[in-house]
Amino acid sequence: MNILVCIKRVPATGARITLTADERGIDTRNLGFAISPHEECAVEEAVRLVEAHGGRVTVLTLGPAEAAEQLRDALAVGADRAIHLLTDGSEWDPMATANAIIAVARAEPFDLLLFGNEAADTGDYQVGIRVAVALGLPCVTGVKGLAVQGDTVVARREFGGGWEIYEAPLPAVITVKEGLNLPRYPSVPGRLRAKKKPLDQMEPARQGGGATSSLEMVRLVTPPEQRKTVQVLGQGGTAVPRIVEILQELRLV
Amino acid sequence: MILGFVEQDGGKVNPHSLEMLTLARRLAGETAVPLHAVVMGEAVDGLGAYGVSALHIAQHPDLTDFAPAAWAECVVQVMAVERPTAVFAAGTERGNEVMAYVAAKLGAAMAANVTAVVPGDDYRITRLRWGGSLLEEAWLKGTPKLMTVAPLVIQATMVESDEVEVRPFPPNLSAADLRVMVNGRTQPESGKVTLADARVVVSGGRGVGSAEGFAVLEELADLLGGAVGGSRVATNLGWRPHAAQVGQTGTRVAPDLYIACGISGAIQHWVGCKGAKHILAINTDPDAPMVTKADYAVIGDLHEVLPALIAELRQRIQSE
Ligand SMILES: Cc1cc2nc3c(=O)[nH]c(=O)nc-3n(C[C@H](O)[C@H](O)[C@H](O)COP(=O)(O)OP(=O)(O)OC[C@H]3O[C@@H](n4cnc5c(N)ncnc54)[C@H](O)[C@@H]3O)c2cc1C
Numbered sequence: 001m002n003i004l005v006c007i008k009r010v011p012a013t014g015a016r017i018t019l020t021a022d023e024r025g026i027d028t029r030n031l032g033f034a035i036s037p038h039e040e041c042a043v044e045e046a047v048r049l050v051e052a053h054g055g056r057v058t059v060l061t062l063g064p065a066e067a068a069e070q071l072r073d074a075l076a077v078g079a080d081r082a083i084h085l086l087t088d089g090s091e092w093d094p095m096a097t098a099n100a101i102i103a104v105a106r107a108e109p110f111d112l113l114l115f116g117n118e119a120a121d122t123g124d125y126q127v128g129i130r131v132a133v134a135l136g137l138p139c140v141t142g143v144k145g146l147a148v149q150g151d152t153v154v155a156r157r158e159f160g161g162g163w164e165i166y167e168a169p170l171p172a173v174i175t176v177k178e179g180l181n182l183p184r185y186p187s188v189p190g191r192l193r194a195k196k197k198p199l200d201q202m203e204p205a206r207q208g209g210g211a212t213s214s215l216e217m218v219r220l221v222t223p224p225e226q227r228k229t230v231q232v233l234g235q236g237g238t239a240v241p242r243i244v245e246i247l248q249e250l251r252l253v
Numbered sequence: 254m255i256l257g258f259v260e261q262d263g264g265k266v267n268p269h270s271l272e273m274l275t276l277a278r279r280l281a282g283e284t285a286v287p288l289h290a291v292v293m294g295e296a297v298d299g300l301g302a303y304g305v306s307a308l309h310i311a312q313h314p315d316l317t318d319f320a321p322a323a324w325a326e327c328v329v330q331v332m333a334v335e336r337p338t339a340v341f342a343a344g345t346e347r348g349n350e351v352m353a354y355v356a357a358k359l360g361a362a363m364a365a366n367v368t369a370v371v372p373g374d375d376y377r378i379t380r381l382r383w384g385g386s387l388l389e390e391a392w393l394k395g396t397p398k399l400m401t402v403a404p405l406v407i408q409a410t411m412v413e414s415d416e417v418e419v420r421p422f423p424p425n426l427s428a429a430d431l432r433v434m435v436n437g438r439t440q441p442e443s444g445k446v447t448l449a450d451a452r453v454v455v456s457g458g459r460g461v462g463s464a465e466g467f468a469v470l471e472e473l474a475d476l477l478g479g480a481v482g483g484s485r486v487a488t489n490l491g492w493r494p495h496a497a498q499v500g501q502t503g504t505r506v507a508p509d510l511y512i513a514c515g516i517s518g519a520i521q522h523w524v525g526c527k528g529a530k531h532i533l534a535i536n537t538d539p540d541a542p543m544v545t546k547a548d549y550a551v552i553g554d555l556h557e558v559l560p561a562l563i564a565e566l567r568q569r570i571q572s573e
């Protein structure tokens with residue numbers, strides 16, 4: 001099976017998000033970066049499928065030079081090869097991102113194309129579906145259970161507390177959610193092997209300019225926090241009587 | 254006109270679709286155009302009270318269950334006739350999915366999880382990013398304008414009801430549109446308190462220390478008739494199943510009381526629990542964001558506080 005996994009580099013923000021002075025990005029000077037969580041599971045699933053059925057996993061990202069770090073992370077947990085669509089770090093809207101991925105996916109036959117259900121930072125909920133429609137492929141989104149049986153993929157997604165089951169013929173696009181699996185951590189030998197695996201940098205295809213329909217970011221805004229003062233009930237076990245009082249006030253005991 | 258894609262379950266309208274119609278109706282009023290709705294399969298009542306003047310109903314013998322590409326094709330076919338300036342869906346899983354198909358089929362931009370719209374040739378929109386931890390202001394350009402409305406942001410309100418013109422239509426669907434459809438389903442387990450519905454959630458993070466460490470949280474949750482949750486650290490380390498994860502990439506909870514034990518309060522966790530009516534943080538660090546943002550806090554080791562609390566509650570039960 002020839003599998004493509006599309007991953008995005010996102011900052012690992014802590015308790016508070018600080019914006020840059022121009023308010024068009026997150027101040028990442030003191031932050032680490034990670035593969036967006038849903039896509040981390042997509043990489044793990046692809047590696048497991050190839051372990052079970054044979055084949056090859058290609059990871060792809062569109063992003064700045066630093067995003068090579070996330071491609072190396074994916075190679076370290078078992079992906080075979082990486083494609084880096086290099087940008088200058090400015091944000092690409094979901095349509096432009098999809099078009100750049102479509103150009104890669106047209107050039108090579110993939111049996112399975114895995115995406116996150118939504119990117120953690122922008123949350124556009126659309127890149128995978130745009131790729132599927134452009135390539136004329138079936139697509140199941142929000143998947144938390146996946147099995148390949150012959151040339152059919154069986155996928156599960158949560159709905160109303162239960163599960164919906166879908167089947168689709170391969171080749172197919174699947175967008176996944178965290179919880180699909182528990183991703184492994186890269187091992188030291190895995191990291192060493194990753195250094196020798198092919199990582200191709202390419203200029204992303206820019207769709208012919210002057211798109212008449214677009215989503216253009218103006219600025220980011222931190223939502224107002226409702227400040228309230230915390231009531232400290234006490235230190236350690238001495239707080240128990242006050243906790244019980246609160247539970248009674250809330251009619252929980 | 255403006256078109257709203259309305260989700261229903263056996264004639265019952267999804268509440269987030271009503272929030273969506275409330276935003277769409279305001280925009281229709283500001284731009285002096287009518288508001289239409291489109292539903293799949295069967296008619297729904299009561300949309301007149303949300304400002305809908307015409308209801309398009311897609312009826313096709315093969316549309317027996319949720320089929321995202323086919324549903325989107327039905328919306329596209331209403332659009333081809335009615336030429337809406339804007340099309341809305343709720344920012345639910347299905348709403349975002351169907352709208353993304355509409356956008357892909359038409360080669361148009363789409364803005365997900367919108368919270369406010371200022372009309373004009375270009376729309377100035379506000380939308381959620383980072384699962385709601387951050388807002389984005391943006392220009393949405395081109396026609397038609399495709400948007401989903403963030404759930405639980407706009408309060409659904411009614412207006413004086415007018416007659417709704419009902420217009421059933423047979424959509425033209427290809428085999429490709431019907432390739433992906435729900436093939437089967439499993440029902441939710443009954444009787445169990447789910448994380449999303451629990452009145453009390455006892456949640457643990459890295460501070461719990463191990464999978465076994467969760468036993469005290471289980472015990473407290475049992476005593477209070479609640480459910481056990483966790484941070485991403487607790488699920489990523491395999492201490493809890495992912496189904497217990499609260500946060501941006503887990504479940505959003507809204508209990509009466511959220512007890513956060515050994516959780517620092519990262520923003521991606523906070524978006525999952527901020528809907529709780531009251532938050533009690535138990536943490537060794539008085540400066541942890543979870544502590545400073547909570548309603549109540551206990552400063553101390555959760556492995557000391559929880560056993561003491563459990564002992565006290567058990568004693569009360571016995572003496573009753
Ligand atoms: C894109 C993205 C999505 C994410 N989605 C989620 C999500 O859905 N849910 C989520 O939870 N996280 C999510 N995260 C991770 C998040 O950023 C934090 O890393 C995570 O929430 C931290 O978990 P924690 O609070 O358990 O651990 P820590 O941040 O390590 O905090 C541990 C806390 O325990 C306290 N403590 C230690 N020992 C004790 C003790 N004995 N008694 C009492 N207190 C003690 C410490 O003082 C500290 O405050 C996401 C991150 C990213 C980048």
Ligand SMILES: Nc1ncnc2c1ncn2[C@@H]1O[C@H](COP(=O)(O)O)[C@@H](O)[C@H]1O
Nearest residue numbers: 006007062115116118119124125126127
């Ligand atoms: N810059 C990118 N590089 C690679 N994949 C991406 C990029 N942006 C989005 N994707 C993929 O598309 C999915 C959905 O993103 P979105 O539609 O932006 O929410 C993500 O989960 C990724 O799998």
